[in-house]
Ligand code: FES
């Protein structure tokens with residue numbers, strides 16, 4: 001059993017940092033060890049910009065979404081002034097989680113002793129605290145978390161030292177500008193519990209090597225070409241319209257997004273946005289995955305999807321979109337099962353790091369980014 005200090009010895013990662021065809025994946029304990037996972041929270045999730053949802057999930061003043069980043073509870077909320085803010089979902093009295101799920105509120109009232117906070121996070125009522133010496137409501141507002149957005153995707157950052165969101169995203173917005181995400185509406189979010197480490201799931205999404213085996217019956221093969229990336233992401237362009245609507249051998253049901261150029265009309269962008277997001281933009285819609293760690297060996301997988309406003313307004317939308325949902329559900333069930341099986345095998349004390357195929361360069365990109373963040377401190 002390695003200590004946290006020993007785990008950060010670069011010697012363990014020398015083979016991860018090699019070019020993909022010379023590299024190995026991460027050592028098995030990086031997918032199973034609780035102390036390693038605590039290092040990841042501290043050095044990766046606490047230092048990154050983390051996607052927490054889309055602006056249209058909190059469309060109206062008072063709308064909130066209680067979510068979390070690697071187990072750190074966060075409230076995303078639209079204030080009366082129309083601005084979206086994020087707060088620590090911990091009461092300033094004795095720490096109770098304030099909100100759960102999604103909804104609309106005029107104030108945030110703690111379920112334990114009824115302290116009430118307004119939508120800017122200010123403590124407005126704390127009945128029974130009158131005798132408490134030196135207690136000042138002014139100093140007991142909710143802890144605000146940095147929030148910024150790109151194309152209606154909402155991100156939070158916990159550290160004041162993390163650079164700006166545009167710096168984090170680098171060239172990604174340029175690659176995806178033609179999809180006009182602000183004109184697309186979130187139509188569904190579905191949640192699964194999957195018994196695997198978060199990196200296993202992201203690696204799975206970033207390689208096409210498993211597709212002819214795992215998705216033999218559902219998707220058929222896909223060949224992905226790497227994109228030049230700058231910023232906290234890596235991605236591929238698939239050179240055929242791999243629209244979400246088609247299961248193998250079906251035809252495309254919805255028209256292409258109006259703003260696409262020649263490049264996007266022929267292909268699909270498959271993006272790993274670090275630490276734990278997978279985003280696909282295709283000819284007629286987009287979908288994303290939030291791969292939320294629940295400890296070292298579990299995730300909550302949230303899969304969201306969106307379509308252009310014109311498409312959602314079609315008379316046949318509700319009927320036809322079921323084909324898309326069926327496709328996603330089928331391919332996720334297949335990925336969920338294989339990722340759980342990989343976790344089960346990696347938990348063995350006999351498991352070792354393995355070599356990568358040409359089609360697994362994206363696994364190397366994920367592992368390399370993780371190691372660089374961990375070793376940067
Ligand atoms: S813990 Fe919230 S009011 Fe007491």
Ligand SMILES: [Fe+2]
Pocket residue numbers: 204205210211214215331335
């Ligand atoms: Fe897959």
